[in-house]
Amino acid sequence: MTKTNSRESEYPVDPMFLDRWSPRAFTGAIIQEAELLTLLDAAHWAPSSANNQPWRFIYALKGSEHWEKFVSLLNESNQEWAKNASALIFVVSRSFNGARGTSEERPSYTHSFDAGTAWGYLAIQARISGFYAHGMGGIKHDEIKEKLDVPDGYRVEAGIAVGRIADKSVLSERNQEREFPSQRKPLSEIASNGHFVGNG
Numbered sequence: 004m005t006k007t008n009s010r011e012s013e014y015p016v017d018p019m020f021l022d023r024w025s026p027r028a029f030t031g032a033i034i035q036e037a038e039l040l041t042l043l044d045a046a047h048w049a050p051s052s053a054n055n056q057p058w059r060f061i062y063a064l065k066g067s068e069h070w071e072k073f074v075s076l077l078n079e080s081n082q083e084w085a086k087n088a089s090a091l092i093f094v095v096s097r098s099f100n101g102a103r104g105t106s107e108e109r110p111s112y113t114h115s116f117d118a119g120t121a122w123g124y125l126a127i128q129a130r131i132s133g134f135y136a137h138g139m140g141g142i143k144h145d146e147i148k149e150k151l152d153v154p155d156g157y158r159v160e161a162g163i164a165v166g167r168i169a170d171k172s173v174l175s176e177r178n179q180e181r182e183f184p185s186q187r188k189p190l191s192e193i194a195s196n197g198h199f200v201g202n203g
């Protein structure tokens with residue numbers, strides 16, 4: 004078992020997996036594009052079915068001309084805190100394999116799974132690089148497609164806020180109350196040997 008960050012694993016996992024969590028309190032510090040690209044580089048070393056690499060990342064850096072538009076593409080409850088992040092990323096994935104309009108084109112079963120793996124890599128690299136990454140399902144999917152020119156056949160998966168952690172006093176009272184590393188279900192509820200366990 005590993006203990007860090009008010010978390011304790013049941014088996015001896017690397018502390019990095021417990022150190023990664025999703026704060027909402029960010030400093031609003033500027034991030035260099037090369038620092039963000041380091042996170043995206045890690046993300047795109049994720050494995051994917053047949054090495055199709057269906058993930059696409061559309062990003063904006065705080066202080067850039069795209070920033071306000073990206074903030075406006077989050078749901079209001081996420082805007083409230085994510086506007087203080089250093090970068091915002093939308094993860095999009097290609098939902099078909101093979102070249103468009105050819106006999107090779109067919110639906111992908113695993114594109115979202117693959118893109119999720121890439122997000123996980125990004126979140127771990129963020130910690131290694133001294134940042135935190137916070138995933139967001141609360142985003143304006145249709146508007147993102149339209150305003151960021153996402154073509155048909157690509158699924159808008161999620162948003163990611165990346166930043167340097169700040170004291171929780173920068174948050175609203177409601178968000179301050181939930182600003183801590185969360186716990187997990189016991190492993191026995193989600194992992195089973197030989198047959199399915201975990202319905203509930």
Ligand SMILES: Cc1cc2nc3c(=O)[nH]c(=O)nc-3n(C[C@H](O)[C@H](O)[C@H](O)COP(=O)(O)O)c2cc1C
Binds near residue numbers: 137139141142184
């Ligand atoms: C795909 C995804 C979508 C999420 N959507 C939101 C969101 O819209 N707003 C938010 O504040 N947190 C969001 N979260 C953060 C989760 O609530 C958080 O990861 C979860 O509670 C586990 O906590 P931890 O990441 O601190 O370990 C999201 C996380 C993921 C991975």
